[in-house]
Amino acid sequence: MIDESSPVTAFQRDAVSTPVSPAEFRAGMRQLAAAVTIATTLHGGARAGMTATAVMSLTAEPPQLGLAVNRSNASCPAIAGAGVFAVNVLRHDQAGLARRFAGADGVTGEERFTEGRWGRRATGSPVLLDAAAAFDCRVVQAIDLSSHVLFVGQVEDVLAVPAATPLLFMDGTWASLVRADDHDFRAYEQVIGRIDAAIDAAVAKRVPPAQQLDDFIRQFSQISARSRGIVREFFDREAVAPTQSLDAINRLKRGVEGKLMGLLADGTTSGDFDVADPAVAAHAIIGLVNSAHRWPETGDATAADALGGRIGALATGMVLRRGGRECADSA
Numbered sequence: 001m002i003d004e005s006s007p008v009t010a011f012q013r014d015a016v017s018t019p020v021s022p023a024e025f026r027a028g029m030r031q032l033a034a035a036v037t038i039a040t041t042l043h044g045g046a047r048a049g050m051t052a053t054a055v056m057s058l059t060a061e062p063p064q065l066g067l068a069v070n071r072s073n074a075s076c077p078a079i080a081g082a083g084v085f086a087v088n089v090l091r092h093d094q095a096g097l098a099r100r101f102a103g104a105d106g107v108t109g110e111e112r113f114t115e116g117r118w119g120r121r122a123t124g125s126p127v128l129l130d131a132a133a134a135f136d137c138r139v140v141q142a143i144d145l146s147s148h149v150l151f152v153g154q155v156e157d158v159l160a161v162p163a164a165t166p167l168l169f170m171d172g173t174w175a176s177l178v179r180a181d182d183h184d185f186r187a188y189e190q191v192i193g194r195i196d197a198a199i200d201a202a203v204a205k206r207v208p209p210a211q212q213l214d215d216f217i218r219q220f221s222q223i224s225a226r227s228r229g230i231v232r233e234f235f236d237r238e239a240v241a242p243t244q245s246l247d248a249i250n251r252l253k254r255g256v257e258g259k260l261m262g263l264l265a266d267g268t269t270s271g272d273f274d275v276a277d278p279a280v281a282a283h284a285i286i287g288l289v290n291s292a293h294r295w296p297e298t299g300d301a302t303a304a305d306a307l308g309g310r311i312g313a314l315a316t317g318m319v320l321r322r323g324g325r326e327c328a329d330s331a
């Protein structure tokens with residue numbers, strides 16, 4: 001008997017036919033980045049496990065999650081028979097295990113567990129001890145979904161490593177997360193702050209402009225070379241940086257650019273530099289030094305200092321007035 005007043009019943013009837021083909025559905029689903037897990041169980045004394053992305057959080061009170069398992073997988077009757085399962089959330093460096101538990105090596109059943117550190121918690125289902133997280137569950141419902149069974153598990157135990165980077169699967173390939181971790185952005189902001197202080201200090205010396213410029217670029221290069229790890233991390237994460245952090249960083253960068261343009265313009269007025277466009281010259285110099293994080297790493301502070309000296313001489317040479325010779329940016 002269909003209850004017409006229930007929206008849930010109406011949805012059940014609508015789901016009977018659809019113009020969307022399985023191929024179209026899969027094409028869309030390829031774009032749904034998913035955390036990769038290994039779902040395991042212990043049935044009749046034998047362990048079973050399979051790679052699974054069809055896992056979802058259902059309710060926190062009571063703690064329940066859903067796991068959709070293909071009926072043709074050996075894990076399906078094993079979980080149904082055992083009435084328990086564990087969902088092990090993989091870390092970014094565990095794609096090998098994910099492949100193994102998806103059957104890629106041709107390894108099945110118990111043999112899959114010869115790789116990885118496995119233990120047991122509340123239900124006896126295999127728990128991966130170095131997973132990003134593990135949920136040990138008791139089956140409270142098994143819902144028939146044509147090719148799959150949706151197991152609803154009540155979570156009886158949780159193991160979690162909050163800072164772990166998870167393994168993802170999307171568009172047919174393994175992937176990992178770029179985290180928008182505020183700490184990294186503050187560290188980079190401090191690097192730009194030191195560069196800003198370096199140009200202030202160089203200009204305050206009241207030495208000839210060429211010396212001010214050389215001094216600043218040396219400092220800039222040394223700071224960049226010594227902070228290459230922080231700079232690299234920033235460029236990797238810039239796309240996910242919180243707007244507030246990016247605004248602060250960009251404000252500082254615009255400040256440095258403005259001060260460098262001022263230094264180049266003053267030097268041109270005094271006849272020390274030959275710069276047609278201080279903005280272009282400032283960006284060219286910054287671009288030159290900005291690549292410092294990609295220079296070969298020697299792990300030696302004195303090497304970073306020597307490199308700073310050479311880059312300083314190179315950049316100063318670009319803008320210095322020389323008898324009859326044109327400068328790089330005005331050529």
Ligand SMILES: Cc1cc2nc3c(=O)[nH]c(=O)nc-3n(C[C@H](O)[C@H](O)[C@H](O)COP(=O)(O)O)c2cc1C
Nearest residue numbers: 050051052053054068069070073074075102103169
């Ligand atoms: C990235 C990825 C995600 C998968 N997710 C699921 C899933 O959520 N449910 C499922 O039934 N099979 C899933 N599979 C397929 C199973 O892992 C695979 O068929 C496995 O060999 C089944 O093992 P079993 O027959 O021992 O249970 C996935 C495979 C891969 C590579």
